[in-house]
């Protein structure tokens with residue numbers, strides 16, 4: 158589904174990765190290793206060189222906003238620009254179901270200023286899912302959540318994988334890759350290597 162070859166920025170790479178439909182890959186590694194920069198480069202938020210393609214279509218032949226709808230990036234700290242939560246959502250299809258799945262069924266009517274860090278994190282994920290992306294690039298999506306909320310989000314992510322979406326997740330939670338059935342990779346100094354017990358990066 159997502160093919161990355163020789164992806165390079167001044168701080169990371171060259172990096173190769175192939176992500177299949179319905180596959181999860183988890184990236185861990187020390188702080189400052191370049192994990193967020195890798196996700197941002199794939200999403201085309203930072204300039205990069207190399208080959209990135211979705212189902213064989215090169216990234217440069219897809220307009221950037223459309224690319225980011227198909228290959229959605231959720232940063233570790235989400236941005237909010239309007240006063241009310243509902244003003245950040247444009248699509249209504251499946252929205253109430255998604256909000257319910259993350260335990261925030263009533264949150265659309267809330268003020269952004271009252272949101273807790275964990276509520277922001279879960280709502281940012283729902284925001285990314287509203288365009289039904291084929292690939293999800295998630296930067297530490299459960300770092301601020303209590304265990305029951307982690308469980309809700311992981312269940313939601315497993316539903317996404319079952320619907321043939323691909324998932325590339327940066328996590329510092331050592332149990333998360335196994336719970337998501339994810340292949341483990343480690344980033345160190347801008348380079349990717351296989352995690353313990355895993356083969357070489359595809």
Ligand SMILES: Nc1ncnc2c1ncn2[C@@H]1O[C@H](COP(=O)(O)OP(=O)(O)OP(=O)(O)O)[C@@H](O)[C@H]1O
Nearest residue numbers: 168186187188189190191192193194195233327344
């Ligand atoms: N715009 C930038 N200009 C220069 N250096 C940058 C820029 N953005 C990030 N860096 C540096 O690149 C390195 C990798 O950053 P990155 O955010 O990808 O780390 P990370 O692996 O995601 O770390 P963490 O686990 O702490 O989130 C860091 O040393 C960071 O300071």
